[in-house]
Amino acid sequence: MADNFFRLDGKVAIVTGGGQGIGEAICRRLAAAGAKIAVFDLSQANAEKVAKSLGGAAVVGSVTSETDIARVVKETEAKLGPIDIIVNNAGITGKAGKTWELEREVMVNVLDVNVVGPFLLCKAILPGMMVRKYGRIVNIASVAGKEGNPTMGPYSASKAAIIALTKSMAKEVVGHGDITVNSISPAVIHTPILDGLPQSTVDYMVSRIPMGRTGKPEEVASLVHFLVSGEASFTTAQCYDISGGRSTY
Secondary structure, three states: OOOOOOOOOOOEEEEEOOOOHHHHHHHHHHHHOOOEEEEEEOOHHHHHHHHHHHOOEEEEOOOOOHHHHHHHHHHHHHHOOOOOEEEEOOOOOOOOEOHHHOOHHHHHHHHHHHHHHHHHHHHHHHHHHHHHOEEEEEEEOOOHHHHOOOOEHHHHHHHHHHHHHHHHHHHHHOOOOEEEEEEEEEOOEOOHHHHHOOHHHHHHHHHOOOOOOOEOHHHHHHHHHHHHOHHHOOOOOOEEEEOOOOOOO
16 A cells, blocks of 8 residues: 555645644644644634644634634635645534523524534635635534434534535535535544533433444544545545444435
8 A cells, every 4th residue: 555645745724623622633633644734723722732733823713703714714824825625623512401491592603603614714715725626625513413412402403504514515616626525423522522511411422322432533533534635536525424333324
């Protein structure tokens, strides 16, 4: 086997929520494959910690702000070059509760971060990808977007939306060169995001996984690595499960 399979030398990747959890694991995996990494995070401390360890760039802002995104894209291109890879990983679960127990703001805030954020970042970067005729986009969805987790209605709805947005964008860019858009749907992964959920909710999610455990951030990062590589050139508009057997469709 050639030793350059899945290499990303010379590619520039921007990873939202890259300062911790799954995002950090993705940053480290792609950097190990030779990519130049822009760690896009709301936390300056987290972004700088990861970026410094990888020789990348820390770019700080909110994915829900078009102003922040325009600045972040400009900073990334100035420091690292044109963006070849987008990983829309930043997300929030929102408050857990049954539909009739939740305030409108919970739904709005979750959709803003989990759906509008990826839309805005892709909107800002895709035109350049089409000019250069190359790009890889991976959106981090969830099995909740396929099956719906009780007490997590807004989160489940947002992840269903990002799967559909992925398929739409993928079909829009066909014919503009080697550009692919895919999503992945993890089951529950062991990250700090679990700290904000009731243990009963976490236990429910794990109970649905045939392997009987949470996933690891590094396992998610390995799937992302394939999808952003040159080898995944005929793979687009897909949603790949990484769920320990929970989802089989």
